[in-house]
Amino acid sequence: MTAGPLQSAIAQVPPGRWAVGVSGGADSVAMLGLLRERADLQLVVVHLDHETRGQASTDDASFVASLAAGWKMPAVIARRSEIQPGLADPPANASALYRACRLALFRKVVAERQLQGVILAHHADDLAETVLHRLLRGGAATGLAGMAASGTVGGLLILRPMLAVRREMLRQTLTEQGQPFREDASNASDDYLRNRLRKILLRFPDLVPELLALSKSTAALRDWVLENAPKLEARFRVERICDIPPVLARESARRWLVSQGAPASELSTKVLDRLVLLCTDASTPPRGQFPCRIMVGRKGGWVERLDGISQSAG
Numbered sequence: 579m580t581a582g583p584l585q586s587a588i589a590q591v592p593p594g595r596w597a598v599g600v601s602g603g604a605d606s607v608a609m610l611g612l613l614r615e616r617a618d619l620q621l622v623v624v625h626l627d628h629e630t631r632g633q634a635s636t637d638d639a640s641f642v643a644s645l646a647a648g649w650k651m652p653a654v655i656a657r658r659s660e661i662q663p664g665l666a667d668p669p670a671n672a673s674a675l676y677r678a679c680r681l682a683l684f685r686k687v688v689a690e691r692q693l694q695g696v697i698l699a700h701h702a703d704d705l706a707e708t709v710l711h712r713l714l715r716g717g718a719a720t721g722l723a724g725m726a727a728s729g730t731v732g733g734l735l736i737l738r739p740m741l742a743v744r745r746e747m748l749r750q751t752l753t754e755q756g757q758p759f760r761e762d763a764s765n766a767s768d769d770y771l772r773n774r775l776r777k778i779l780l781r782f783p784d785l786v787p788e789l790l791a792l793s794k795s796t797a798a799l800r801d802w803v804l805e806n807a808p809k810l811e812a813r814f815r816v817e818r819i820c821d822i823p824p825v826l827a828r829e830s831a832r833r834w835l836v837s838q839g840a841p842a843s844e845l846s847t848k849v850l851d852r853l854v855l856l857c858t859d860a861s862t863p864p865r866g867q868f869p870c871r872i873m874v875g876r877k878g879g880w881v882e883r884l885d886g887i888s889q890s891a892g
Contacts, residue, residue: 583743584612584751590727590739593618597654597687597696599680600625600645602638602760606699607645608748609740611757613697614649623653624687624696626661626680631764638760654687661686674843685734695735700725703745706789707775714775716847720804720825723797744786803829810834813882819857827854835868838883844869857881 591613598613600606600623613619623646627639639655646653661679662668669675684696708724727738740748752759768774779786807829808818814834819827831853832845849868856866856876864876865884873884 584747587739587741587743588612588616591616591619591697591737592694595620595622595691595693596737597622597624597684597691597693599684599696599698600642601762602641602645603762604749604752604759605701605704605740605745607757607759608751609697609699610645610649610651611751611755614651621651622687622691622693623651624684625653625655626676626683627655627657628676628679629658630676631762634763638762641760654683656683669841669843671843674841681731681734684736685732688734695737697737697739699740699748700738701740701743701745701748702790703776703779703786705741705793706779706786707772709789709793710775710779710785711771719796720800720829722792723800724793726797799825807833812837813880816857816876816879816881819854824854827858831857835872838872840869840872 588609593616596619598606598610598621600610602625610621610623613621623642625639625642627635629635631638639657643653643655658676658679661683662675665678665682669678687693688695705724709722712721712724725738725741727741729736751757764770765773765776768777779789803825807826808822810818810830810833819830822830828847828850831850832842835845835850835853836842852866853868853874855862856864856874860876865873866875867873875882875884
C-alpha cells in the first residue's frame with residue numbers, strides 16, 4: 579500500500595479546531611502525526627487514564643503528555659476517577675463504562691475549548707472486527723454497517739477519518755519515521771472477545787475485505803432506514819408499527835426505547851422484536867419489561883410506558 583490512502587483520509591478532516599483522542603497506541607499516534615502536518619488544523623490532544631493497568635496506565639498518560647509537549651500541542655490528560663463521578667448513570671458493563679468516561683471527557687474538552695468535535699483513530703481493521711462481532715451477536719442488518727466516518731453522539735461530533743486505512747499501514751508509517759508508541763499488553767489477552775476476534779482475522783486475513791464490503795453494502799440500507807423509520811410519540815397507536823416493514827419497525831422501536839431511557843447498547847434485535855411483537859400481535863401478553871426495567875403495555879390499540887415517567891419521543 580502507498581501513502582495515498584493516508585493522505586486521502588487526513589484530507590477528509592475539515593479545517594478548524596479539533597480534539598484528538600490519543601491512547602498512546604500505534605493507531606492514534608500515527609494519526610496524530612499525520613494530522614499535525616495540516617497547517618489549517620488546531621489540535622488538542624486528549625487522553626484518559628483508565629487506571630486499570632497500574633503503572634502501565636500511568637506510563638501511557640505520561641507518554642501522551644510528553645508526545646504532545648514535544649510536538650508543541652496542548653493536551654488534556656485526565657484520570658477515570660476524575661470523570662466517572664460526573665456520569666449521571668454509569669453503565670454496569672466495564673467496557674461501556676470506560677467508553678462513557680471517554681465520551682464525557684471529550685464533551686468537556688470540546689465545550690470548554692470551543693472545539694468542533696473529536697477525531698478518533700478507528701481504522702479498517704477495527705471496522706472489520708466490529709462487523710464480525712455484530713454478526714456473531716446476531717445483530718440486525720442495519721448494524722452491520724459498523725462505525726460511521728462522521729456522527730454525533732449526545733451532541734458530540736465524532737470524526738473517524740481512518741476507516742478506509744488498514745492497521746498495518748499506520749504501523750508502517752511509525753516504523754519509517756522511527757516514532758515510538760505504547761503497546762497495551764491487555765490487547766493480547768484472550769479474556770476479551772475483541773482480542774479473540776482480532777486473532778481470528780489475523781489467521782484468516784481474507785475475511786477482512788469481505789467484512790468491509792458487507793459493511794459498505796449495509797450502510798446504504800442503514801441510511802434508508804434512518805431516513806424512513808417513523809418517529810413514535812410517547813403514547814402511540816399500534817398501526818404505527820403494524821403497517822411498515824419489519825426493518826423500519828425495529829428502528830422505530832429502538833428510537834422509542836432509547837427515548838424512554840433504555841441503553842442503546844442493550845437493545846439487541848431480540849429485544850426490539852419483542853416490542854414489535856407486543857405492538858403487532860394481539861395474542862401476545864399486553865405487558866412486557868425491557869432494559870432498565872421499562873414496563874410497556876398495550877391497551878385498546880395504544881402502546882405506552884406504564885410507570886408514569888414516559889418522555890416524548892418527538
